[in-house]
Amino acid sequence: MNSFRQIRPILAALRRHKTATLLIVLQIALTLAVVSNALFIVQTRIVHLSRPTGTDEAHLFVIRNEWIGQPDLPHIDAQMRADLTTLRNLPGVRNAFASQAYPFGGWGGLARIKLRVEQTVKPQLAITYFADQHALDTFGLALVAGRNFRADEIGSLGPYDKSMPAVVIITRDLAHKLFPDGTAVGKAIYLTDDGPSTVIGVVDRLEGAYIGSTTRSIDEDTILVPARYANPEGVVYLVRTQPGELAAVLHAAPAALSAQNRLHLISPEDGVITLGQARAQGYATDRGVAIMMAVVCVLLLLATAGGIVGLSSFWVSQRRRQIGIRRALGATQDDILRYFQVENFLIVGIGVACGAMLGIVSNLQLMKRYELPRMPVWMLMLGAVLLWLLGQLAVLGPARRAAAVSPVEATRQL
């Protein structure tokens, strides 16, 4: 029997139950709007927090060292050289270098890159790490083009100095944005208006230190600047260990630095941090939001299913006589079952149509306030399919009970 032949009587019946129909439609619409947006947020967060940094995270850790007593810059520079030698010579250490930031650290330098000094279009933003010839090996990065820094290219930099490197290494992502149609190696870019820097190498992937969403679009646009940055505030040492040595070196490294003299201040609480810990801390909020949204989605879908079961049961109980009459007039149990299923399909359909619009509107509002990207249509479709399935599942019980109504009911209560 063709289910669609029932559509007209269903619509006629719904017209007599305007309020109840309206309530289900409203509920489906609201649910779709919230669920699709929430799922979308979950998806963006999961994508965001599962991205690789491009580094050998499992064997990397960071020492955040502060200087005691505001030593002068030559002093700091000499101490940094000594520290790096100490670190690289520690048993279990593969390599180390000094920088001002580290992945997931949350802060770092921002570079505004121009291709010409007189360029009028907006400079390309990128996140900088100070680095030396050991940085690539420490991070565990492979060059996809060009060469590494040489020892003689590493400059010394103080807090008030302008960073004007002769050479830089950039990520593939940044290279593509700066030079979409060709190779970047050998090209000149301007970090300041005073002089060009030559791109000497391109690495596959390296995430910047920012984790906030404001800079999310440049997360993989990273630039390595060859300099030892002598900052009275402190320095960040990145250390890569041999496999299986991380736990041992984690304790040995700060102890070896502190043992030299009373210039080092490495906080026992958070002065030493593995990249794994940094990742967990940096993404704690993202993960929290994802969990929260997922839980609410599940609760919401359950609530909606409960509502459909409740109202459908009510309808069935109200229409027992009519069902009995239809049965007595020759409708099969399947017809009755189908009737309620098609009815539910239609109601959810109307709800989905309204909900899709509501969902898009709320997405646009959220985009304004929370820097979310535009929600793809498939997310709405996923929500719609979920709701249709849920509706069919929820109506199955009441519809079965309706189908079980005996034709005798037609004669009752009259």
Added chain:
Amino acid sequence: MFLLAYYFDLALRSCRRSKALTALVVLLMGCGVATCMITFAVFRVTAADPIPWKSNQLFVPQIDNFGPVHDWQGEPPILLSYTDAEAFLHARQARRQTLIYGSKWTVLPDDARRQPFSQEGDAVGRDFFAMFDAPFRYGGGWSASDDDQRAAVVVISSALNQKLFGGANSVDREINLDTHTYRIVGVLDDWNPSPRFFDVSSTFHPFSHPRQLYLPFSRAIDLQKATSGSFYCSADAPNPDLPNWDSVLHSECAWIDAWVDLPTRADVENYREYLHNYAAEQQRLGRFTWPPNVRLPNVRQWLGLHDNHVVPKASALSMIVSVSFLLICLVNVVGLMLARFMRRAPEIGVRRALGASRGAIYGQFLTEAAAIGLAGGVLGLLLTTLGMAGIGSVFEPEVARLARLDASLLLLTVLVAVAATLIAALYPTWRAAQVQPAWQLKSNG
């Protein structure tokens, strides 16, 4: 009273008859309200007024020294340049005024065997302590002459006092910061306004990193102590070259928080005028090429400006989601209540025919709704209590730590549940009251 008890009895009977429907409504209300309350508990931490008794008399002077091209679409920067900060401080146009910026200091314990450690501190003026009602355990703030002479004095937190001196009165003892010796003039009591509004824009952390040290602003400047917080010179362009400390001080870069204490309305008006005149003067002198653009927000307005900063995104977002969740639960409850009440149309018909007024029907059904709402509220209480234990894994730990389940929240949970259920029951009750006695009696005859 008797009538209410009777309605309550009727409600109980009705609930017993339709157990599944009742359970569903109670469950929906419980979940909806609990989700809202948990997120609200976190949200209200971030939206709290940190100094309610004074939030109307503490103001932040803002001045647009970036100009219309480089400011935030007409809004001045939220921090001050050193030039303007010093000018405001020395103008003494308010009853009290202070400048603030945060920085990190290294504490070197006397005992050479103890490891040095770093502490976060604020460089402030002497008025700071009185302005923000900072409570002292020992001693007090420093004097005006200490400010003028850039004295090596310090006020420490009770936590630092505990760490260094075992909690004893350490006033007039010495402490070594960044290899310089300072005299301790005061030890604060436990004090942690949240959000820590007074240095929020310069230190990034409104709910964590409590300050352990307070030193004279003039002294920190003398020591060329750089800020550990925000430092920017334009909304859109890169920071200019600042080859030394002097150029930092003379730049138009913003990095200093300023607060003024203006107890009366007249004080506020006078200060506003002063700010305007100051900006006009700067324009006349050629420093600004734009007309005066100044602001003078109080604490609440100030925190409002920082919405994205103070109220963490996760907590605002989850507030929106949980309120939508409650709303959807309510729509659901309206439908279920409608089903529940209309199922009893015959009963209503009989009661009406026997002389019950519409008002009586309203009374009966709203009592029933309130009873169900109460049950939902109790369930909500249970779920809220459970949920509060787990918020640390969902929200920023530094904020979740501050969220408390107190009597007012418990009361609010029940109230919201009852009120929401009553609202949801209004339309179904109205429908129930419209039932025509004669029609029901006939069709069921």
